[in-house]
Amino acid sequence: MAGRNTLVRSMHDLGLAAWFGGSLMGAVGLNGAAAEAKNPQERLSLSSAGWEKWAPVQLGAILVHGIGGIGLIVGNKGRLAVQGESRANTAVKLVFTGIAGAVTLYAGVLGARIKNHADEGGRGVTEPGAGASAELASAQQRQKVMQWAIPAATALLVILGAQQGEQQRPIAGFLNSALKKKR
DSSP states (O other): OOOOOHHHHHHHHHHHHHHHHHHHHIIIIIHHHHTTOSSHHHHHHHHHHHHHHHHHHHHHHHHHHHHHHHHHHHHTHHHHHHOHHHHHHHHHHHHHHHHHHHHHHHHHHHHHHHHHTGGGOBSSSSSBOTTOOHHHHHHHHHHHHHHHHHHHHHHHHHHHHHHHHHHHHHHHHHHHHHHHHHO
């Protein structure tokens, strides 16, 4: 029976938890609170400042999740070789991890565009003001979608991870039964 993967499983799960939770809190809490600033110019600059402070933590969370994921694949290569359902789940998780990473990167690019136009202000962080330039309005409208796409994609990764945990149960039960019979 393979050894435990506690460290890499923890890295995988904690990194993903921070990625999911931070993006959801940012969309709801940070952007929501910044949108309540009385000065329209402050709305965009406050949100941008908050996201800039979060960005290194989010990058670290993504890297920790990725390292943990690679460690789990290596640690479970025997199970993946014989369990087609786990291989399929792993492939889907890899695709959606790439999508979540791309969406996160794109949201960062949009955030930088919004920051560059913070002096134009806005009705909200993702809602253009009356005098918004076309570039700012476009970035805000796209960011309105991206701020929800990140937690949606990472929530799917949490669900797929839970599914993989369930996929291990029959193997563990079978191995435990086989070990008891040998005694």
